[in-house]
Amino acid sequence: MAGKNEKEAADNFLRYLNETLSCVTTQPLTAFQQSKKLYKAWFNPPAELTTKSGAKLFLSFTQVLGAGPDPRAEGEFKVSTREYSYRLLQRVDVASREILAYHWHPNDSALRDPHLHIAAVPRVHFPTSRVCLEDFVSMLIWYYGVRPKMKHSEWMTIVRKNKKAFDQMATWKIQHPR
Amino acid sequence: MPVSTKKLGTSDAKWVNRREMATIVDAHARRVLGVSGQVFISKWKAGKYRKLDSDACPGVIELALLAPLPRRASGRKK
Numbered sequence A: 001m002a003g004k005n006e007k008e009a010a011d012n013f014l015r016y017l018n019e020t021l022s023c024v025t026t027q028p029l030t031a032f033q034q035s036k037k038l039y040k041a042w043f044n045p046p047a048e049l050t051t052k053s054g055a056k057l058f059l060s061f062t063q064v065l066g067a068g069p070d071p072r073a074e075g076e077f078k079v080s081t082r083e084y085s086y087r088l089l090q091r092v093d094v095a096s097r098e099i100l101a102y103h104w105h106p107n108d109s110a111l112r113d114p115h116l117h118i119a120a121v122p123r124v125h126f127p128t129s130r131v132c133l134e135d136f137v138s139m140l141i142w143y144y145g146v147r148p149k150m151k152h153s154e155w156m157t158i159v160r161k162n163k164k165a166f167d168q169m170a171t172w173k174i175q176h177p178r
Numbered sequence B: 001m002p003v004s005t006k007k008l009g010t011s012d013a014k015w016v017n018r019r020e021m022a023t024i025v026d027a028h029a030r031r032v033l034g035v036s037g038q039v040f041i042s043k044w045k046a047g048k049y050r051k052l053d054s055d056a057c058p059g060v061i062e063l064a065l066l067a068p069l070p071r072r073a074s075g076r077k078k
Helices: A006-021 A133-143 A152-169 B018-033 B037-045 B060-066
Strands: A030-033 A038-042 A047-050 A056-069 A077-089 A098-104 A115-118 A121-127
Touching: A006 A030, A006 A038, A006 A056, A006 A077, A006 A133, A006 A152, A038 B060, A056 A133, A056 B060, A077 A133, A077 B060, A133 A152, B018 B037, B018 B060
Parallel strands: none
Antiparallel strands: A030 A038, A038 A056, A047 A056, A056 A077, A077 A098, A098 A115, A115 A121
């Protein structure tokens, strides 16, 4: 997921995100380059998901990405996840209350650690480790009955491959070293 | 709030330009908080929304992530 410059690194990272998300939706991410080093990726509007029972759910995915020199590879650039929000919605409306939401937004509130919101238990911020997108997508399929967009073996291969990349590249998983 | 987008690069993402992004943030702010994007940004910088969270105002976290708000330099590496 590295690149020869910041933009290439961001492009490569977005390709990885889109590949993981393609397990449950054909909608591509929307992306914005705010500066040379800051990028944003999200679903605009939330992506429609179909469950095995035929019901509709919606995925609101948002990540803020920072790009900079890769300390492990001289002359290359890599992308760092700076903030994320993964929300499962019953309606496409971004202002609708979520079924659940995994958040990490250290820049925007007093609560700077990763946490989980569950609609059935309002006002509680359940602490979590850093949640990788692959685990979230797998949860949608296994526990919320979201119908994969490809064969079982295909989405499992993508999730395993990209989770392995996350395991290798992530510099923190439990607690960010502030 | 979809806007016209175009493909750039090879990431399969739909890249939007600065004007389109401002339109997206404005629409999101109006839907979630009932204020314009500019008003949201001004009030956020003034600390007016510091205690707002997803439970009280669904969608506000995504809005804060998308809006051009000041951010600390340190990120979580991946």
